[in-house]
Amino acid sequence: MRVRRVAVVVATVAIVPLVASVLSGCDTKVGTAGVVSGDRISEATVSSYVTPKAQSVQLNNGQTIAARSFVLQTLINTRVAEQVLAAHGLTPTEQQIAQAQQTALGQASEDQLVQALATRGFAPSFEPVYLRAVALSQLLATVPGITDQQGLQDALSKANVTVDVNPRYGKWDSTQLALNSDLASNLPPYLKATSGSPSPTATPTG
DSSP, X not given: OHHHHHHHHHHOOOOOOOEEEEOOTTTXXXXXXXXXXXXXXXXXXXXXXXXXXXXXXXXXXXXEEOHHHHHHHHHHHHHHHHHHHHXXXXXXXXXXXXXXXXXXXXXXXXXXXXXXXXXXXXXXXXXXXXXXXXXXXXXXXXXXXXXBHHHHHHHHHHHTOEEEEOGGGOOEXXXXXXXXXXXXXXXXXXXXXXXXXXXXXXXXXX
């Protein structure tokens, strides 16, 4: 069903590992939610994408993440994907991004995705931001060598990506690949789990 497909798209989170740190108390700038390789993400930007009715988002491993943290994670993932692709000379065109977005949507429409996000308390303006992040995550699969976790780590090292996160949004763990989420359960579908790790889950359950 189309509505179910939209629900799957919403719940599937684009995850990429990072060289990460946490904004210390003395270094934290007022109003900063996070910084990706010097590119600041303001708390005002994060706030603009949530409403007073915003709900936590359930990830495909069954864990939940606060709405504002989910927005920040999405914004971080977008910037990281752009930097990794650019570092490998694979900056996608808007047409390529649009094609990846349509693949993510399947038979659903963007209007349905807007509604699905709205039911969770996200502003309509968040829909294109989220959908772009999902598309860019899919396009990371075009980077040569990214077929497992080590390949992705090597790609990130080449791109020299750094991430600082305001502690109020949670802790960014480069091993777990996201803000307060589980490693293997949230890997992108094109990655293979490393030896000793459970197989990644491409779509959420339930």
